[in-house]
Each structure stands twice: as structure tokens, then as C-alpha cells.
Amino acid sequence: MLLSDKYPFLTEFFQTAIESENHPPAHSILFYGNDLQSQYTLALEIARLLNCTGDKTDNCQCLNCKWINEGKHPAVLTISRIDSKPDDDDSKTVISVKQSEMIRNMLITSSQFHRVFIFCDKDDEGNIQGLNKMNFQEATANSLLKSIEEPSERVTFIFLTRDKNDLISTIISRSQCFFVPTKKRQDYNFEVIESVLSNYWEIKRGEAFNVSEKLNALTKDTSPIEILEQFQNYMLLALKNNNSAKFLIDDIHSVELAKKQINQGMKSDIVFDELCLKIIR
Numbered sequence: 001m002l003l004s005d006k007y008p009f010l011t012e013f014f015q016t017a018i019e020s021e022n023h024p025p026a027h028s029i030l031f032y033g034n035d036l037q038s039q040y041t042l043a044l045e046i047a048r049l050l051n052c053t054g055d056k057t058d059n060c061q062c063l064n065c066k067w068i069n070e071g072k073h074p075a076v077l078t079i080s081r082i083d084s085k086p087d088d089d090d091s092k093t094v095i096s097v098k099q100s101e102m103i104r105n106m107l108i109t110s111s112q113f114h115r116v117f118i119f120c121d122k123d124d125e126g127n128i129q130g131l132n133k134m135n136f137q138e139a140t141a142n143s144l145l146k147s148i149e150e151p152s153e154r155v156t157f158i159f160l161t162r163d164k165n166d167l168i169s170t171i172i173s174r175s176q177c178f179f180v181p182t183k184k185r186q187d188y189n190f191e192v193i194e195s196v197l198s199n200y201w202e203i204k205r206g207e208a209f210n211v212s213e214k215l216n217a218l219t220k221d222t223s224p225i226e227i228l229e230q231f232q233n234y235m236l237l238a239l240k241n242n243n244s245a246k247f248l249i250d251d252i253h254s255v256e257l258a259k260k261q262i263n264q265g266m267k268s269d270i271v272f273d274e275l276c277l278k279i280i281r
């Protein structure tokens, strides 16, 4: 399955951001959610789009795309407790301060490539795992902060984790954060609403009526109840991945109320307006 089919919203978001001069993607990106492998694939896709010298399609054969697909691009590095270790580093359980210093030193010299550092953990079989406060400790994170805060133009840091709160707050506050939902369970379907409501908690309050209008436009092909149920699916998945986000519970209740209003015959545009004003804070 192509990544763009699996995550149409996120891939399109980054494609557009990378092509736009006005809204380039942040230099520090954080993905969270239970599907670490998909996060990693997304991170590689961003690295590919940033470095591609061809047509940027899924089967582009330019040297950069080839290198990234084969896992040997010289400027796209996986940083984990077992990858990208300097020679004098014998730490085995953590991403070390030495690794962070190595990155800082690399950034002193310029590169013809857009450098991408993907921070994650791996288990003994090599499966991608998430960062947490054990494998990515405060000292290492702190020594990275300067590189993240004053990045050279063509450098991107990407952090992968299960729960946002598994990372120290200084990294979170400097990163643009994206929830990457698990797509393995068919019964948690939310594809109809994804383009409108992905990461809705990041949407500015001034956009509430805009979002409501977009939701209402979806009713051309999908019933309002189905839209609201998909929205709840999305929230439930987000809640599973971020237990501390208590606002999600309130929001699930608000959507439940909206479903009731629809069933009582209220018009969908009014129901969506009211709902968006509640959940877009």
C-alpha cells in the first residue's frame, strides 16, 4: 500500500509545505501514536521529498530517492541507541550525548543535501520503537536543543514516539507535533473526516466556522451521523495514544450530543457550528 493512500492527509500536508516558500515545514517535527513503523515511513518520505531532484513521485528514480529507498542516503540518518554511533561511543541503551555532539559537529559544515535526522528507538529485532525518557534522556535532549533552535536552513529533526508525554517538554515545545493514527483496525474508520479534522486541536479558534462549513460540505456524500461517528473514532484513537489529553473525553461527549441533535431533526449546519465552537478552542 502506498503511503499516500494510507495517510493522504499527512503526505499531502508535507508535500504542500515542502513545495511552498511561504509555509515550509518546521525544522523540528514530532510524530506520536502507536504505529511506529508508519511514523518511520512518513519520516523517510519527508526526507525523500526534501532531497528529491526528480519529479517527487512514488517511483522517482533520482539518486536521492534511490539512496533513501535503499536506506543509504549520506544525509538522512536514523539516530537510535544502535544506529549512527560515533566510534568512541560504547553506550548501548540510550541515544547518547556523544551522538548529539556528533550531529552538532556535522552541522558546522555545509552540505549539498537537506539533512534529516530521524530519532527513534529499535528493539533487538530491529523493529522501530518510540522514544521515551529512558532511551532519550534529558542530558542528550538538552545538548540537542541548540541545534534545534538555530538550525541551518536545510536541516530537519524528526522525533518518533508513542505518547507525546514520553518526551521531555523542551523538545515538544520546539516541535510541530502530529498524531499519526493507526490504520490497522478497519472498525476505526475516519477517512471521510480526516482532511478536515486531522489534529483539530491545533486549529485556531478563528477557523471554527470555516471547519464547520467544510464538515457540512461533506454531507453531500456522507450522512451527518456517519461524519460524527468517524470523528468519534478519530478521537478515540487519539485518546488511546495520549491518555493525558483529557479534553478529548469532553469532545467525545460533545460529538455524542451533536448526534442526538441530528437525530432530533436539527439541521446539520447548525449542529456543526455549535460543535466546532465547543471543540476548537
Ligand SMILES: [Zn+2]
Binding pocket: 051, 052, 053, 054, 055, 056, 060, 061, 062, 063, 064, 065, 066
Ligand atoms: Zn527523486
